[in-house]
Amino acid sequence: EVQLVESGGGLVQPGGSLRLSCAASGFTFTSYWMSWVRQAPGKGLEWVANIKQDGSEKFYVDSVKGRFTISRDNAKNSLFLQMDSLRAEDTALYYCARIDSSGYYFDYWGQGALVTVSS
Amino acid sequence: SYELTQPPSVSVSPGQTARITCSGDKLGDKYVCWYQQKPGQSPVVVIYQDTKRPSGIPERISGSNSGNTATLTISGTQAMDEADYYCQAWDSSTVVFGGGTNLTVL
Numbered sequence: 001e002v003q004l005v006e007s008g009g010g011l012v013q014p015g016g017s018l019r020l021s022c023a024a025s026g027f028t029f030t031s032y033w034m035s036w037v038r039q040a041p042g043k044g045l046e047w048v049a050n051i052k053q054d055g056s057e058k059f060y061v062d063s064v065k066g067r068f069t070i071s072r073d074n075a076k077n078s079l080f081l082q083m084d085s086l087r088a089e090d091t092a093l094y095y096c097a098r099i100d101s102s103g104y105y106f107d108y109w110g111q112g113a114l115v116t117v118s119s
Numbered sequence: 120s121y122e123l124t125q126p127p128s129v130s131v132s133p134g135q136t137a138r139i140t141c142s143g144d145k146l147g148d149k150y151v152c153w154y155q156q157k158p159g160q161s162p163v164v165v166i167y168q169d170t171k172r173p174s175g176i177p178e179r180i181s182g183s184n185s186g187n188t189a190t191l192t193i194s195g196t197q198a199m200d201e202a203d204y205y206c207q208a209w210d211s212s213t214v215v216f217g218g219g220t221n222l223t224v225l
């Protein structure tokens with residue numbers, strides 16, 4: 001059974017940093033692109049970042065470029081999101097998601113990690 | 120940047136057909152997928168590559184995509200279909216979601 005379990009969320013002050021983790025199991029982690037998708041309270045889905053199987057390619061939504069860094073540790077079947085210079089508008093539930101092997105959609109999602117940026 | 124536009128809400132009577140649209144420039148040239156999200160739950164894909172249904176998704180849920188508009192159609196709508204629905208496509212190497220449509224089954 002495919003499982004994606006996020007951790008590392010919490011309350012952080014504006015300008016602070018936080019690192020999210022996603023533990024993957026039940027599939028060959030090294031075979032899939034992975035992503036982070038977020039959802040602000042009461043709002044819609046927003047894609048944040050993608051990373052290729054070997055970590056050699058990474059893509060970000062414009063609003064987080066230069067502040068967030070996606071990475072992965074294939075030896076530990078783990079995905080990460082380092083978030084720096086956090087802003088109030090980054091407050092959201094952050095989902096770890098697997099991109100299907102066809103490359104066109106997210107076939108598995110975690111339950112999300114809540115990040116709250118507030119003073 | 121590429122944008123996908125959905126109506127904020129759609130209402131339908133039980134047993135009737137619900138149609139949720141998603142519009143974007145030359146969207147028909149891209150693959151579109153649809154996610155269903157119920158309150159407090161993670162999204163679930165219900166249609167991918169415009170028209171394909173993952174296993175476990177009922178046949179009464181279907182999709183189409185042509186021109187500038189993709190459409191999610193739910194036939195014989197049931198109370199269990201009440202949820203938020205999001206369309207999604209790729210723009211080069213980035214992912215775009217529509218703003219979401221709240222489907223109410225009255």
